[in-house]
Amino acid sequence: MDRRGFLRNTGFVAAGALFVPTFMKPLEAMALDELSLYKNLVVVQLSGGNDGLNTVIPYGNDIYYQKRKGIAIKPEEVIKLTDMQGLNPNMAALQEIHDQGWMTIINDVGYPNPDRSHFRSMDIWQTGSESNQFLSTGWIGRYLDSNCQTCKFPYTAIEVDDSLSLAMKGQTKKGIALKDPAALFRNTNDPFFKAILQNDKEHLDEDNLGYLYKTMIETSSSASYIQNTSKVYQSKATYPQSGFANQLKTVSKFISSGLKTRVYYVSLSGFDTHVNQVQQQGNLLKQYSEGMAAFLKDLKTNNKLEDTLVVTFSEFGRRVEQNASNGTDHGTANNMFVFGGRLKKQGIFNDAPNLSDLDTGDLKYQLDFRQVYGTILDKWLDVNNADILNKKFNTLDFI
């Protein structure tokens, strides 16, 4: 056997039976009825701090126009949803989604003592911590740790990316990151990799070496499972040409082929618009909306929209007043988009942010982001949110 393939990154060998110790045997043993009624959550991260006020525009409020003379979206350009708020014109693709009742916007979501550093605030959103608390596990990771009925497999949470976000890392369990299921499958089926795992019973302890082997085994069995389940599915939908749309297309392929994954994580970056914001943010919102619309319609076609909930967040919103460079600086509370076929409240969930009652130029939050997480955990992922968020958060009525 030529084990060098792995080392040269050229080897490809068809799937073979991989030795997996029985106590780690994944879903092969699982009864089918356990898997029915599968609900998926898709988390979309907009990195850099998306300017919420130029995404969902409070065109009914004069203060918005006073504070943003150089970058405000004119009322006639706004895609109006209510008398007060409407969408950025680059988000036209979402009009239809809104009209179908597949979208709700949660206004003014934040947390106490907001942090304006990208890194720290992203940390807070991904871990679900207080702003003066440092957690080394993510909120989805802790959901995996909770070992609930629906979250026991390593592929329970998949991030479509090269590396895994903190949000997806628990104490004992972690999600899996992959951009291309075929590539991961190739790597784990490389002869060298397989030779390492072959008949390996001696390393399956709780120590660090055991942990490395366990991770390899799980990666390998997940890669096979994901590849073998999803490769048969061919999507007929057309997606726009963008990296973001590609990620969603991969997620749709996974969902539509019936993968038993519960959480998917994708991200789109470039939202830190300090300078000449209008065009930059416009491009990104267009990518976001067109990708999202294609994704939701694709799911609808495959009868999966009812079983899917999409939630979008960014680490913070931006300041109400624009800066001198026709951009905006780091702010606080922000809106979140929720999509799905089973929304309880559609359109706009709560009041638009109050622009006349600010905290040193920043929005005051109405809802804590952990209430949104808590609602999803309780009502969609069927776990008690207090077990994951370290205290009980009141749920909201959007699902």
Next chain:
Amino acid sequence: MSAKDNFFKVKHLYNRAGFGIAYTDLHKLSKKNIGKVIDNLLKQPQEADDLTLIDSVVSKQQLLMQAGLYAKKDLTDEEKKQRQEIVRMQNEKSRDLNIAWVEKMINTPTPLREKMTLFWHGHFACRSNNPMFAQQLNNIQRANSLGSFKTLLVEVSKSPAMLQYLNNQQNRKGKPNENFARELMELFTLGRGNYTEQDIKESARSFTGWMYDKDGSFIFRPNLHDTATKTFFGKVGNFDGENIIDIILDKPETAEFISRKVYKFFVNDKPNELHVKELATAFFESKYDIAQLMKKMFTADWFYAPENVGSKIKSPAEFLVGLSREFYVTYNKPQVLIQLQSSLGQYLFNPPNVAGWPGGQSWIDSSSLMLRMRIPSLVLNDGQIDFSGKADPEDEAVIAQSRTATANANIKIKPKSFVDAKADWPKFLGTLPKGIKPVELAEFLLQPKLTDKIAAMVGNNAGLRNTSVEIASMPEYQLC
């Protein structure tokens, strides 16, 4: 004790106290008494060994200019360009600084000092977008890495990088900012549960007026300092920052907290509380002499106990530096070192938060493990990189601008890139004894005890070079 025992002891010591050891050095040191080896390791050259990449004169000028530009309300186009140019240069210099340190770790003749610097870098975790501040803090951590913990703590507390990062610049009489005071106790000294919220408030007041001036030097501003009486851990007085640090160091909990962290970094993720206690007592009695603490640990029998050998997961920095040292790697495009750090989850100078990198098993998930196992062949065989990793959130503004610049903004095209590194194989192979068997090579390169399976895997192989790459690609190579 047999020579073979000593061989493994020295190897373990150098893996933990440094980044591995060359076979020839190991062979030589194995003949010495381990106590002597430890003394030698702890013997530090007197002269400073600073990173000097960032020119402080140029940086200070930039800082002044930047402050001037930020103060202005309406900027001309020329001034806007200037401001962007400064940010661009700072980002570039920050990356250069990162590479300079990694290369220093790879090439250092004093590995313990760099390893300690890496430890303090994670302990006093800090981010600064000003490369001069970052370099200064790194040099403080290196210069005091084996000296007095008190001196280290005071100097870190006075460094512009930390004053800025933990908002002491905003900590003023009548308007205290508690950020620094809280982390000082929670993360730098006592640990959670050993102080009250009231202690934080009083300590914050004591640090009012600790700031840096506009050219980046520490300055105490008496007019911003709260001179009223404070009550801190039951003591009453008109305390300043250094008084607070003294009171904190008077508490044995501080010695214990630092000892536990040192133990977890150098010995085992799971602390043995008896051993921690032993270290803490010695550390406290030595009045916080870091070298004494390290000596106590390296000379303890339990340091060499089987459960503490080959049982720690290498951090990405340890892994990359160790691999590069082991095979004498030179990087023609050293930027790749940054890409590797960030893909593996430890981008130096950019810790996730002030608590530092959590370490241990959190380094490993499916993708990071797959990547770690591929890196030896990428680096040693100049392979092609097909992963891109995530953008650092601090780089989002740059990404935002470059996207508008590209006409085809919404299509992400990533050219394939090569590691473009070169291992010095003749040098590496030259260090090995003549006629070394593949199994012996594995025994040397790997820290965990060799299993029959690994022996069988390397046994039927042709060529030491390929065998070395294979060994470095095994899960066992992730441990030290």
